[in-house]
Amino acid sequence: MAVIAIAPCSKLPDYEESVRRAGGAPRVLHYATDSPADVVRGVGGLLLAGGNDVLPSIYGEAAHQTFEAAEAGRDEYELELVRRARDADLPVFAICRGIQLLNVAHGGTLIQDIPSQLTGALEHRLAVPPHQPFDLAHEIWIEKDSRLAKVLGERLEGSDSCEVNSRHHQALKTLGEGLVTTATAPDGVIEAVEDPTRRFWLGVQWHPENFWRTGEFRSLFEAFITAARR
Numbered sequence: 333m334a335v336i337a338i339a340p341c342s343k344l345p346d347y348e349e350s351v352r353r354a355g356g357a358p359r360v361l362h363y364a365t366d367s368p369a370d371v372v373r374g375v376g377g378l379l380l381a382g383g384n385d386v387l388p389s390i391y392g393e394a395a396h397q398t399f400e401a402a403e404a405g406r407d408e409y410e411l412e413l414v415r416r417a418r419d420a421d422l423p424v425f426a427i428c429r430g431i432q433l434l435n436v437a438h439g440g441t442l443i444q445d446i447p448s449q450l451t452g453a454l455e456h457r458l459a460v461p462p463h464q465p466f467d468l469a470h471e472i473w474i475e476k477d478s479r480l481a482k483v484l485g486e487r488l489e490g491s492d493s494c495e496v497n498s499r500h501h502q503a504l505k506t507l508g509e510g511l512v513t514t515a516t517a518p519d520g521v522i523e524a525v526e527d528p529t530r531r532f533w534l535g536v537q538w539h540p541e542n543f544w545r546t547g548e549f550r551s552l553f554e555a556f557i558t559a560a561r562r
Contacts, residue, residue: 333357334376334560337366339410339430340403341381346465346541347427351379353544354553356560363409372416377423377532377560380410380430382539385502388444391436396444398501402429411437423532423559425552428500431525431535438508445501446521454519456498465542469498472523472538478514479534480524483555487548496523496538503537511535532559 336356338347340363348358358379361371372378384402388395390411414437417424426434432442446453454470471493474481487494504522507513515524515536527533532555540549 334557335359335374336377336379336557336560337361337371337375337413338379339381339413340406341383341429342403343382346539346544347379347381350541350544350550350553351557353547354550354557356553356557361413363405368409368412368416371413372420372422375422375560377425377556378413378417379556380414380424380426380433380535381541382428382430384429385444386429386433386436386442388442391439391441393441393444396449398445398448407433418530421531423530423556424534425532425556426535427541428537428539431537432502432504434535435504435508435511435525438511440504440508440511441506443503443505443521446503447501450503450519450521452519453521454517456500456503456517456521458497458499465499465539466497466546468495470517471495472515472517474515474524475513478512478524479526479528479532479555480514480536483534483551484549486551497542498538500537531562532556 334356336351351358384400510527511525523537525535
């Protein structure tokens with residue numbers, strides 16, 4: 333069974349259950365005891381989870397007034413994990429904050445606050461309660477020849493779009509080296525990237541882990557874990 337390292341975050345259960353349902357064994361990491369070098373040598377894949385904002389100074393910007401800091405030390409730890417994973421060609425699946433961290437690790441930059449910095453933006457956070465983590469917010473348009481399109485084949489049912497949930501105020505701006513955009517929202521916000529030269533190097537801006545009960549995006553986790561077994 334493929335062991336999947338999950339970078340620590342405040343909302344772990346849905347990530348862990350999504351990995352289990354897809355046939356993997358989740359291993360939650362700890363900053364103090366799990367060195368990135370040892371992690372990459374000892375697991376089949378790396379899952380970068382959601383959370384608060386990547387420190388803007390890492391990509392050369394001052395913090396916007398809406399900046400929400402992540403846990404102390406998290407940025408540095410995850411950036412080192414990505415570097416080690418890249419050197420080892422370890423499969424990586426990045427979700428929400430994870431896709432942003434992945435982009436920054438490749439030298440990219442971020443839109444720090446979609447509502448104030450992107451004219452005509454959709455609502456990427458469901459603002460009116462009550463709502464559930466799996467409530468659908470908007471559609472995404474998917475590049476037809478991408479890995480993402482192949483993995484989501486059944487859900488797309490011959491289309492090039494599907495609906496996703498959404499709860500983020502930041503997004504990718506300048507794309508990092510080696511990454512290609514494979515899905516966008518109708519307002520142009522990047523919703524997925526991948527590196528086609530690697531075994532599995534995929535990031536999505538929405539939260540597929542919230543659907544583990546109903547399985548709409550289970551194929552993403554299954555493809556990731558299949559790559560992690562090799």
